[in-house]
Amino acid sequence: MYLVQFLFLAAFLFCVGMYGVLARRNAVLVLMSIELILNSVNINLVALGAWRGFDELVTAQIFALFVIAIAAAEVGVGLAIVLLIYRNRASVDLNEVAEMKG
């Protein structure tokens, strides 16, 4: 197995997630796209670790575990914020959340 096939897959997932962040208007769907991006980072970490050798593979897996834990925290806080936005304006359309726009 070539290393680039994993890196290309991760790059593809990253770009699809970025398109989702830019093209979606519903806040829950934007959070889903961010999860795609975080998963692509995990594939990159583990693939590069496997390429380097056994010790690096173990280290890469631990970093991937930290990324997974932080992603879980991010989704929890993100959905709480989305719920608060919904409660205040009865909609999760991101175009309507524009108070900080200059």
Next chain:
Amino acid sequence: MVAQNIVFGILAAVMGIAALRVVTVKNVVHAALYLVLVFAGVAGIFILLASEFVAVVQVLVYIGAIVVLFLFGTMLTRAPIGRADNLDQSGAQRGLGALVALGLLGLLAAILYDAFGESKVEVTQVATSGDIALALFRDYVIPFEVVSILLTAALVGAVVIARRD
């Protein structure tokens, strides 16, 4: 080796199609279910790279917890359960987003191929859960504890934000 490449091809095809559906489908619940496919594919990739523990954690945390959170978020924000037409930005912004994403993909592909074009992954030794545990609790104890504090803070923060006063 050939078998691994076939498995990789199947996983990559499923993940690619499912990921594209996540960002284009017009139904929030379907997007969450396609996300399950992507997460399962990532777990398969981890197994292909001899990372069993991360694969299991991926299934437990992502498919088991995060997708359920998304479905709860969908229900609580009363997103349309059926087909909806107000999930996407305008056509112009979607086109710009696709342009940026494709440009970045091309750039990344060129750079990655230039840097790692000939490198091969040969997994000779499986990193078992025991190896992970040893490294986690010997070399990475302090980051581990910091992550647990972060999770507690995120939990308390989510409760404080979402509480109805």
